[in-house]
Amino acid sequence: MRQLKAQRATTARAANAVPLVVTAKQEAAEGVVTLSLARPDGARLPDWTPGSHIDLILPGGLTRQYSLCGDRWDAHTYRIGVLREQASRGGSAYVHDALRIGDQVRVGGPRNNFPLVPSQDYVFIAGGIGITPLLPMIQQAELLGARWSLLYGGRKRTSMAFRRELAAYGDRVQVVPEEEQGLLDLDAWLGEPRPGVKIYCCGPAPLLAAAERACRDWPPYALRTERFTSAAQDAPARDEPFEVELRRRGVTLTVGPDSSVLHAVRQAGVDVLSSCGQGICGTCETTVLEGQPEHRDSILADHERREGDCMFICVSRSRSDRLVLDL
Template sequence: MVADAGSGVGPGRPAPGNAATLTISAKEGIAEGVVSLTLTHPGGARLPDWTPGSHIDLVLPDGTTRQYSLCGDRWDAHTYRVAVLREPAGRGGSAHVHDRLRPGDRVGVGGPRNQFPLVPSEKYLFIAGGIGITPLLPMVRQAELLGADWQLLYGGRTRASMAFREELTAAHGERVQVVPQDELGLLDLAAWLGTPRPDTKVYCCGPAPLLAAVEAACVAWPAHALRTERFTAAVQTPPVRKAPFEVELRRTGRTVTVTPDVSVLEAVRRAGAEVLSSCEQGTCGTCLTPVLAGRPDHRDSILADHERAVNDCMFPCVSRSCGDRLVLDL
């Protein structure tokens, strides 16, 4: 998934290391069209720590890589949990998870990493659409643990399709507003967001129409009050530069020419640079690369505007150059 409006990737933060092999210790249906996977180390070893908003790369046996938010107990050092929505119009990853993975199977797992961190605040408003509840679930638990004032607005197609609905309402009562679209219509964002609240952070995850509506409703809110995570890349305008440009790989001393029909990622790989990648759409954050000189044409759906302005990192799978030359720490 994709985070913006204060993503928290952090300029210059390194990409995650190679994927580890974990075992699927449990698989269960938790809502209509949604299954959860519990992952453990084959030898029972402790797993890397994570924070609310983190996600992992799930490397499936057929080589497909997909990103899923961690939605389990962050204090359980030996298990990861993700929830996967079957997407009939998807690229096949969710169908593989639903139809072919079984307890006992082993999968590659990269990360975890967090591009959607929960920042300190007195109050939070969490807004989830469908499977967008997954990164918000650990945030709700963390806000509760810290004694913050919070509310969750949770919309979905039907009650039966809304994962973790019963768990949330049983534990938190009126703090959770469940809005099934077939019963109550769309979320009343004007009522919840019509009046800006300087002491409140808004976290939203869900389909593109929901994010667009929330962003429009938060125009008058303070800068960085809204933080969102996307399932798909944002619509892009044409690149700033149509002509070829050069990319210097500082560590190797090589320089490559990037033509309009080739991504920076593809060009530097041809030159021998080892850059991990996953989505190749500017949504997962795996290929984050430090920039030493030049100004990138940022075309990802992850970095916030203030992070882009620093110009010290980029996602070479989609981003390009504004000028004749870039120097990368590769």
């Protein structure tokens, strides 16, 4: 796990945004479009693994994260699915209304905070646009000959993207439109806890909370989730300032109660990549050399938090008087 986190941090720091061209734009369902992206010169794109996402940087500096949902063996094309958000802050509305084939965007990544770990038995659970990171996982499970099943819920059938692709898998996929069949019955779908099964769930916060309840008696770490919005947080553990030493630069900063570590680091002239500002994308992951971080992200699992050797400095803070970071 430490190796995985180190790989994530290295990737994030090395992921300079590059220009890509929109080569295709298609309606995948009501309120969902897919974009295909490629280099202007047709050159090879960076490799990625199931669960990866990219940063889509739009005109005006808007940055949004979207899961890669295409063929990972296609070295020249990235595909993403974009839901038109009802309360859009500009990103999804721009993609739906203004972005055209031939337009150029900048892309950072890919990064993977939701990796598919080896198993011979997977259960996938998707809610709405949460189907996107699971599509490449299903393809990988098929390639490896693993057992798998998918429970896919959405508001209505016509708003559920990629149903035609999923139909090829037959009865291993159960599509449950809420207006026809109600909410997903996770307890019935999961059945009794079974060792060795890995459960992957992506979708809105209520679905993730329901999955956590349904998996409370399963073996530790059986359930893996990815969030599109940050989880609700309690008040910070401490409201007094703390010191942050940037070991490689030999600089010590003071972070006040109304500032983030990221803001303080940037104020000191240190350029750290960041994207979401909510602790959900993983871009600003930073190695902790000393001290006890207070994790306020929506990425790390409980055992990773206990290790305390990394933090996402856009939201996470310190439980100790001093942190030493590998910056």
